[in-house]
Amino acid sequence: MDISIKAPAKINLTLDVLHKRADGYHELEMVMTTIDLADRIDLTETTGGIQLESTSGFVPFDERNLAYQAAVMVKERLGIKKGVHILIHKHIPVAAGLAGGSSDAAATLIGLNRLWNLGLSREELAKWGLELGSDVPFCVLGGTAIARGRGENLTPVPPPPPCWVILAKPSHGVSTAEVFGALKLDQVSHRPNLKGMIQALESKDFDAVCGHLDNVLEDVTIPAYPKVARLKERMAAFGAQGVLMSGSGPTVFGLINRESVAKRVVNGLRGFCRHVYAVRILGGTEGIQLE
Numbered sequence: 001m002d003i004s005i006k007a008p009a010k011i012n013l014t015l016d017v018l019h020k021r022a023d024g025y026h027e028l029e030m031v032m033t034t035i036d037l038a039d040r041i042d043l044t045e046t047t048g049g050i051q052l053e054s055t056s057g058f059v060p061f062d063e064r065n066l067a068y069q070a071a072v073m074v075k076e077r078l079g080i081k082k083g084v085h086i087l088i089h090k091h092i093p094v095a096a097g098l099a100g101g102s103s104d105a106a107a108t109l110i111g112l113n114r115l116w117n118l119g120l121s122r123e124e125l126a127k128w129g130l131e132l133g134s135d136v137p138f139c140v141l142g143g144t145a146i147a148r149g150r151g152e153n154l155t156p157v158p159p160p161p162p163c164w165v166i167l168a169k170p171s172h173g174v175s176t177a178e179v180f181g182a183l184k185l186d187q188v189s190h191r192p193n194l195k196g197m198i199q200a201l202e203s204k205d206f207d208a209v210c211g212h213l214d215n216v217l218e219d220v221t222i223p224a225y226p227k228v229a230r231l232k233e234r235m236a237a238f239g240a241q242g243v244l245m246s247g248s249g250p251t252v253f254g255l256i257n258r259e260s261v262a263k264r265v266v267n268g269l270r271g272f273c274r275h276v277y278a279v280r281i282l283g284g285t286e287g288i289q290l291e
């Protein structure tokens, strides 16, 4: 039996870091939403073991791969003898702040739950997912949500109004651990207004959503990679109504509600950046879909 699963990327509409915890992680408060830039995971049952294949040379092909780790977790916890071949059709750029690896892991958990009729709920899978990475629980549940804790304490909120999301990814990746490690919490220059963002989402006010985009991790990534600031400026100058770095970066996204402007921004950015994408917000209940 074969299963195909769409594994969408996320963007952070707000990201606040409240404090560093005793376990070394940071206590977060953020709003995340899924976008229609997705990997596809094909799962095929085999007689034993886990085989991994990917269309991208940029992902690890062994036990460091988060999809592989998800399959190990399911097999070991439930004592499953059957094997699986995992094929990752990679479209989400790697180490980009878009949770590509986390979404692949979430899709693998959800897909194996179906492939092997395990009867686990999405909530249980989200709990398992936290052991693989902080963004995995959100990727399992999808939609638009406030994420607290390490990222696992999720409260659904309304999606942003339909719009274009233009993504520009500089050619280098960023290490999430290094960004959190370099963050100086007593020197953060700006903090998101979470209440304001929630109100904007509830009232479906596109301009207010754009006005409340904010990410404290920009304070670390932008000084280290000035290209991020230049991409933000250019995106705004070409007409994007709201512009922000996603997650720990370096991808910059712009929100635009007019197609003609979206085209202008994409065309303008292509001169400066090789990796430019124009996608839609998924944001509603559509997280990971089984096909």
Ligand SMILES: C[C@](O)(CO)[C@H](O)COP(=O)(O)OP(=O)(O)OC[C@H]1O[C@@H](n2ccc(N)nc2=O)[C@H](O)[C@@H]1O
Pocket (backbone or CB within 6 Å): 012, 015, 024, 025, 026, 027, 028, 097, 099, 102, 132, 133, 134, 135, 136, 149, 150, 151, 176, 177, 178, 180, 181, 247, 248
């Ligand atoms: C920046 C975000 O993408 C925002 O959505 C996430 O917080 C990162 O999620 P992720 O990539 O799944 O992160 P993990 O793989 O769990 O953690 C990578 C590293 O980031 C740091 N980390 C991550 C999450 C968190 N709440 N506090 C942290 O300090 C830790 O040093 C950790 O070792």
Ligand SMILES: Nc1ncnc2c1ncn2[C@@H]1O[C@H](COP(=O)(O)OP(=O)(O)OP(=O)(O)O)[C@@H](O)[C@H]1O
Pocket (backbone or CB within 6 Å): 058, 059, 060, 064, 065, 066, 067, 088, 093, 094, 095, 096, 097, 098, 099, 100, 101, 102, 104, 105, 135, 174, 176, 247, 248, 249
């Ligand atoms: N299936 C996978 N796809 C992409 N990267 C993976 C995968 N499995 C493991 N990785 C590793 O995870 C690291 C982070 O990659 P990923 O694309 O998930 O980053 P990210 O988008 O910045 O994540 P996040 O936004 O959750 O911090 C990379 O160094 C990569 O080698």
